[in-house]
Amino acid sequence: MYQKQLVLCAILFASAMACNKGPDVGAKIAAQKSHSDSGHVNTQRIIEADSEPENWLAHGRDYAEQRFSPLTQINQSNVHRLGLAWETPAKSARGLEATPIVVDGVMYTTSTWSKVIALDAKNGAVLWQYDPGVERAWAKKLCCDIVNRGVAVWQGKVYVGTLDGYLIALDAQSGSVLWRVDTLIDRQQAYSITGAPRIIKGKVIIGNGGAEYAVRGYINAYDADNGELVWRFFTVPGSATGPFEHPELAIAAQTWDKNSAFPGLGGTAWDSIAYDPALDLLYVGTGNGGPWPQHIRSPKGGDNLYLASILALRPDTGELIWHYQTTPGDSWDYTATQHMILADIKIAGNVRKVLMQAPKNGFFYVIDRSTGELISAEKYVFANWAESVDKTTGRPILTEFGDYRHQEKYVFPSAAGGHNWHPMSYSQNTGLVYVPAREAGWVHNDAGDRWFEWGTNNIESLIGDQVIPKTAGYLKAWDPVEQKLAWQIELPNTWNSGVLSTAGGVVIHGSADGHFYAVNDHTGGVLLDIFVGTGMIAPPITYAVDGEQFIAIMAGWGGPAFNTLKGNEALLDYSNAGRIMSFKLDGQTVALPTPVPARGQFFKPPTVVASAEVVEQGRKDYVMHCGSCHGMYGSVPMLPDLRRLSHAKHAIFKNIVLEGILEENGMPNFSSDISSANVDGIQAYLVTLSQKAFMAQQK
Ligand code: CA
Numbered sequence: 001m002y003q004k005q006l007v008l009c010a011i012l013f014a015s016a017m018a019c020n021k022g023p024d025v026g027a028k029i030a031a032q033k034s035h036s037d038s039g040h041v042n043t044q045r046i047i048e049a050d051s052e053p054e055n056w057l058a059h060g061r062d063y064a065e066q067r068f069s070p071l072t073q074i075n076q077s078n079v080h081r082l083g084l085a086w087e088t089p090a091k092s093a094r095g096l097e098a099t100p101i102v103v104d105g106v107m108y109t110t111s112t113w114s115k116v117i118a119l120d121a122k123n124g125a126v127l128w129q130y131d132p133g134v135e136r137a138w139a140k141k142l143c144c145d146i147v148n149r150g151v152a153v154w155q156g157k158v159y160v161g162t163l164d165g166y167l168i169a170l171d172a173q174s175g176s177v178l179w180r181v182d183t184l185i186d187r188q189q190a191y192s193i194t195g196a197p198r199i200i201k202g203k204v205i206i207g208n209g210g211a212e213y214a215v216r217g218y219i220n221a222y223d224a225d226n227g228e229l230v231w232r233f234f235t236v237p238g239s240a241t242g243p244f245e246h247p248e249l250a251i252a253a254q255t256w257d258k259n260s261a262f263p264g265l266g267g268t269a270w271d272s273i274a275y276d277p278a279l280d281l282l283y284v285g286t287g288n289g290g291p292w293p294q295h296i297r298s299p300k301g302g303d304n305l306y307l308a309s310i311l312a313l314r315p316d317t318g319e320l321i322w323h324y325q326t327t328p329g330d331s332w333d334y335t336a337t338q339h340m341i342l343a344d345i346k347i348a349g350n351v352r353k354v355l356m357q358a359p360k361n362g363f364f365y366v367i368d369r370s371t372g373e374l375i376s377a378e379k380y381v382f383a384n385w386a387e388s389v390d391k392t393t394g395r396p397i398l399t400e401f402g403d404y405r406h407q408e409k410y411v412f413p414s415a416a417g418g419h420n421w422h423p424m425s426y427s428q429n430t431g432l433v434y435v436p437a438r439e440a441g442w443v444h445n446d447a448g449d450r451w452f453e454w455g456t457n458n459i460e461s462l463i464g465d466q467v468i469p470k471t472a473g474y475l476k477a478w479d480p481v482e483q484k485l486a487w488q489i490e491l492p493n494t495w496n497s498g499v500l501s502t503a504g505g506v507v508i509h510g511s512a513d514g515h516f517y518a519v520n521d522h523t524g525g526v527l528l529d530i531f532v533g534t535g536m537i538a539p540p541i542t543y544a545v546d547g548e549q550f551i552a553i554m555a556g557w558g559g560p561a562f563n564t565l566k567g568n569e570a571l572l573d574y575s576n577a578g579r580i581m582s583f584k585l586d587g588q589t590v591a592l593p594t595p596v597p598a599r600g601q602f603f604k605p606p607t608v609v610a611s612a613e614v615v616e617q618g619r620k621d622y623v624m625h626c627g628s629c630h631g632m633y634g635s636v637p638m639l640p641d642l643r644r645l646s647h648a649k650h651a652i653f654k655n656i657v658l659e660g661i662l663e664e665n666g667m668p669n670f671s672s673d674i675s676s677a678n679v680d681g682i683q684a685y686l687v688t689l690s691q692k693a694f695m696a697q698q699k
Pocket of ligand 1: 211212287288333335
């Protein structure tokens, strides 16, 4: 009855009042389900997700990953009345990226260090928490913060992939561990799991990350009941000549120079997964090459399958049915791991079963998901590495601007992409895809030892007479049929939240500078803007309990440290207070987190006598070992500003770096990675940064 009532509200666009009524029925059902019956999701329920819009049963709400909710209680006419229903601290000051799952009034989500939290979705009360106890030193193996993008829930179990590569099944009722498997083929290498598992036909599908560190990518399918491995699909060959673990690798091997840097090569599947039950195809996006420059990785070129590709696999066996490579021979970190959306849309008079993706490379792809045939691809942001995508071959037509083999180049989009992992949303109301996009470039140079480094002093000279966009973030409403922009909203920082759209005609988004807002899905007109004091990168979701619709989002800014502070200085004022927030109509005013004392003036750093060579080596070591968390220039919002290290901290610098005395704060022990002499160099480099900041302040 309860489900039917909400569907009716959705269908009739009934008034908020009407949909608000009837809590008695809802309460009864919620009470029945909240006890011995937690988390009983199955294939049929996810396939028929529209019939129970009060729930958010799977990562993208349904297998098509549209992130479009049929709920309409909150709509264009009343969304301005949204206020806080509840908020629960996530006990984290770093990046929160999870999509909460909501099943029958219970919310399951994750925080940093792969911790799982179950909450009462109506009031935010914590029901249980689970900490997998990830070894803090694992943070050294990550490019992009100690994040996790959420759990899967299935037949009374909650599944999480941990930073250190375990797949764990928890009892949905109690949070106790039911089974735990090691998904890694080599624990010495820099593998990590940050993505959310998906459950397809009773199998847990999970990949991993680490292509930045030249690991070999693969996708696993485990039996959801007991954790037994059912199949494993390697995305790149382990050698030029075999033996090959599965036949697809023999084909892939022909696209690699036989002198390639086997057996690493990248291609990790660290995020996007979708499923079409009618076609019985599982879609997985794969990552960049490792190392980035193809001239180092596979010197004689080649497409380097299956890097930067969309793979269509049989979920029962892992057999590859088709693949579409968005960036053949990738040299730019142009992953195709970005969110994929399945929809049936009318193109040139015919309803096509499409898969849509806006991967990092800057082109918005519409692909026939039955066959992998390209329907169309156009630039959704400024991109100079390729002119266009050839409609016949489906291949990009390259330009000189992306070729950095002999000379450094300022390449657009940046290695962080025209769009990264932050999920898009496809509205069945408007037919538009809402993309959290970013305009930015990246300097690539030919020297393999510096491939991880970002930034240069002579960007001007690299631009030449190109007209480049200003660096900014955007919420772009993209028409996938016409392949053109419908409208966009500019944001000061490039790293903003994922997106939700609803049948109520609203698009929900959160920004790096702490604004939670709702816009009109047709026009982009802002209907609501609440400053919450914490930057957001995670995607919002919506659900209902007892007849009341909620919109929830995890607030907590983070991710890779190449991002600048621009636009999200609010984080410095409010300490990036991580929390799970849920809004409803006529909820409370958001109380801002307690302000923290300003970071204040730079003080005169200690004198460190070091030669220019030592400082330069220190800079290189810093970039290699420290920069991915602390930022390339010593300062990020989420972590202590290393340019402001006190004299006392400088005195124990080596104890911090080489003895792990701050390991509990998340600072790993680097004794097995950096020599004592090189730590001196890093410290000397940081002191030069402090001196620069101090001098600049004196002016
Ligand atoms: Ca990458």
